[in-house]
Amino acid sequence: MMKRIIYISTILCSVLFAGFLYITKEETQESIIFFPLDRSVMFTVATTNLTLIDAKDEDEHILEWDSTSILDREVFLRQDVSLLFSDGRLKAKTSEWEDQSKKIAQYSKITGEDSSHYVAISYHHGEIHYDDNHIKSTQKMSGDHLYVIDSSFSSLESFREPKKTTQKEWKDILDHATEQNRAYALANLIDHFDINTTDYNQLPLSELVEYNEQPLFELDNEKTQQTIGKLWEGIYRNYFLGIKLKDGTVIDPIGSSEPQLFFHKDSSHILILFETSEGDPIQLIQYVPGSH
Template sequence: MHKKKALVLPLLIAITTIFTLIVFPYLLSDRPTITYFPGHERIRFLKMETQLRSDRDTGTLQLDSFARTQEKNNLMQNFSLLYRNNQLVSILNHWEKNTAVLSSIKKTGLEPGFYEGLTVHQAELHLNESIYGRERYSQDQLMVLKQNGSYSAFRQPSNRQEALALADYNRRVEQQRTQLLQRVAQNDHIQISDYRVIPLNELTDKTLTKVFPFSEAKAERIAGQLWEGLYKNFVRGIQLTQEQGVQAIGSTLPLLLIAPDHMLIVIRAQSGQMVLLRQNFS
């Protein structure tokens, strides 16, 4: 079946704002969105954590997300993407006002596979007439195996069977990503060698200025705007055009193609359609 290529959508803040006003005013009006605001020294995260737990008795996979800041914020939000075998299976979006602690839980059915939970924790502080924000990131990974009707789970392999299962998964994902990049290069005439290719799960607090080799403030702004764009393109589905959208569930973990002055975000929807987003580093 012929796959229709998705429209290229920019993630520029100005364009994102226009996109939100046109497409989502009635969809997102009842809840805060991940929105980038400049940082402030009063916003200090004391703890951020994402943890995956498998419950063999109930057959569920649980994602726990937790954040604590030094003082109360006007708004705190945990936004998590849960992937199994490199495909999105669940979204967690939880927020509370006037708090310094936010604990969030999301459950889904347990199946064999490699799980990754990625969370952006955001705190928003209003001072006088200005709004400030800060984002921090956490993640967890869990491999779930099933043999003879029984589940087992591990983060690091402890025997040969687990090591082989993890190696096989990594090989298959790398092959899928190579094919995805080849398709993008062919369809959109992009020279992949001009970019550094980094999966979204490699963007962490520790790697932030390595992924985006600028000042810490600029790297934080780029990452914050990236997650703002992902939120607005994922929570209510991936909007291909103003008239057409597809569900985000089933889409692949985003690949970041990073150049000196911009970034491309590559995603394959469950339907097979390609989504190519652009964010300039202005």
């Protein structure tokens, strides 16, 4: 069986005895590799759902975060990746893979504080092996968002679209706060990396879900899907698994800002900009397939 695995050694318990070092566990993490798309293999289900469960106590609430995908047939490798942002910052992440499967279902309960706007995006991927020299991919994205009002001035509630005046007011407050934080971080990133924004079309990562069936900016549908697959391959390796700093240190992405995607108008490359939880500026470059 042909598998691509990134090995991450984790020392849970080590004992130095008579010159020998014993390591009790080795942790493995599957990697996402994008191959040319096979249009004959399709997702029958691809969903991400956010649901407010209940109050944990007077200061915290519990959110259920579900991601499910089903293919129309069993394939060599299935993997789903899901990111949850709260007010523009990475709150949590999940990933699961299965050999010789068509379905993946992920369920998580997340504890949150105060009123927040949660946004989740999932990338559902399948690797199809006809033989070792004939490998294809299938992919789809899904997402959800939820406003949670957790305030001492009102009862705990949630909504996707406001239906009451108070909900509209809370939506405006949370949207304004998120946009301010995003704009501040983005201004610093653009200045730090000296980016001429007039050369780019900009999109938050969570809004990429809107391009399952429509083209991205100047790209056609085929190039869009190739670009999305390669983007997620890079996001998984360089953001989801950990952020590599200039000194080579790899840090957890939790608390980092939502990646902002800058698509160059000549369709040559994409800049992926974000800052770590400590405010370190990060820039990744993803070249558009076939552009060089």
